[in-house]
Amino acid sequence: MTMHGWLRWAPVALAVVTGAALAQTQGVYKIGELNSYKAQPAFLGPYKKGMELAVEQINAAGGVNGRKLELVVRDDNANPGDAVRVAEELVTREKVDVLTGTFLSHTGMAVADYAQQKKRFFLAGEPLTDKLTWQGGNAYTFRLRPGTYMQAAMLVPEAAKLDKKRWAIVYPNYEYGQSAVNAFKTLLKQAQPDVEFVAEQAPPLGKLDAGAVVQALADAKPDxxxxxxxxxxxxxxxxxxxxxxxxxxxxxxxxxxxxxEYLDALKDETPEGWIVTGYPWYGIDTPEHQAFLKAYQARFKDYPRLGSVVGYAMIRSAAEGLKKAGSADSDKMVAAFRGLEVDTPFGRIHYRAQDHQSTLGAYVGKTHNDGGKGVMVDFSYRDGADFQPSDAQVRASRTAAQ
Structure with missing residues (x-):
């Protein structure tokens, strides 16, 4: 091409290059979110609102790496097989950049296994089984919420103070319930060696025969x-x-x-004095939570539930990971999430490099029937960083699972 020809076509070529760069800059990061929305609406309705609030705030502030965030939401029918199928559809058909979500532990485990096989980054917001990050943890899966071991560890000191010898246990007979009971038994036995577990009821999830279960527990005469x-x-x-x-x-x-999510449903049947983990949104006065509460109430004309916090913090985590990685490439996201720090309504957390578990904590307090409404009283925040197993325990459990 002659110099005269090049000069004539240079502006066109520059426009094409600039336009391509601009299109990339103005593109989106698609976050693929799958969850049991129809099966668990009490938690996941507010969860979805929390995600939407975070996306709106991030996009209003300019997005991430020059791109806006876009949510692509799908229901997994509370079924592990469907969850894997939906995850595959999100990745291959919707071309999502980041895979997130799941609520029930067995669906979370199924998607975590998919992530490992496909080498896709996966951020699990809610599933609580310890196998997600420890016994069955893998290189591509990270978790936001404190799992069953961590929450049991928060409750066991209070349980040990009761100095009760005979304990009965009731739990849903699937991965989450089994994991929670195993952690509680192990930790309480360490704190109180003479404890006895005199009855155990494990009904299928969602199929509780309340009369039979309550009678069996009463017959055991637990303390x-x-x-x-x-x-x-x-x-x-x-x-x-x-x-x-x-x-x-x-x-x-x-x-x-x-x-x-659960106290609201109990209303005037709320029992007095149960020792619980939960979310007393009405009594948390930290600056981080007050800012979140104000924004959430202004946007939705409603108060947040714990699901709202989890959904919000999960999107914030994904955004910080994308920002640090500079890309949605799975291996770069994995590297970025190891040690990643994120500001949440519960304060700053980080994702541990050794097990991919975040340090998000929980509130521990007692239930109270406040004029026909269930609330938490005498509560305090327990930082998740203080209730995780040691590095040696994590290494041993992850190695044993391989």
């Missing part, structure tokens, strides 16, 4: 009860337990029962 039931199963259990006097003069230690 205290550890409960892991949630959602509709929890409501049925509390109603039947109140009716039959199961909780009279017995302390109950209960995982996640202090979350508004």
């Amino acid at each position: 205290a009860i550890f409960n892991v039931l949630f959602a509709a199963d929890l409501t049925k259990f509390v109603r039947e337990g109140n009716t039959r006097g199961l909780f009279k003069d017995r302390t109950v230690v209960s995982l996640i029962s202090g979350e508004p």
Whole structure:
């Protein structure tokens, strides 16, 4: 090409290059989110709102690496097989950049296995089984919420103070419930060697025969009860337990029962004095939480639930990971998330390099019936960093699983 020809076509070529660069800069990062929205609406409705608020705030501030965030949401039907199929559709058909989500532990484990096989970065927001980051942890899976070991470790000191010898246990018979009970038994036995577990009821998830379960627990005459039931199963259990006097003069230690998702449903049936992990949104006065609360209420004209915090913090985590990685490449995201620091409504957290577990904590307190509404009282925040197994325990559990 002559010099004259080049000069004539140079502006066109420059425009093409500039346009391509601009299109890339103004593109989007697609976040593929799969969850059990139809099966667990009490938690996942607010969770979705929390995600939407975070996306709106991030995009209003200019996005990430010059790109806006876009949510692509799918339901996994609370089924591990469907969850893997949906994950594959999000990756291959929707071309999402980041894979996130899942609520139930068995669906979370299925998607984590998919992530490992496909070498795709996966950020699990909610599943609580310890196998997600420890016994079955893999290089591509990270988790936001404190798992069953961490939450049991937060509750066990309070349980040990009760000095109750005979304990009964009730839990949903699937991965989450089994993991929670194993952690509680192990940690309470360490804190109180003479403890006895005199009864154990493990109904299928969502199929609680409340009368039979409550009667079996009462017949065992325990001094205290550890409960892991949630959602509709929890409501049925509390109603039947109140009716039959199961909780009279017995302390109950209960995982996640202090979350508004479940206390709201109990209303005037809320039992007094259960020791629980939960989310007393009405009493947290830290600057981080107040800013989140104000923004959430302004956007949705409603108060947040714990799901709202998890969804919000998960999107914030994904955005910080993309920013640090400078790319949505899975291997770069994995490297970026190791040690990643993120600001959340519960304060700053980080994702541990050794096990991919975040240090997000939980509130521990007691249930109280406040004029027909369930609330938490006498609560305090437990930093997740203080309730994780040692590096040696993590290495041993992950090595044993390989």
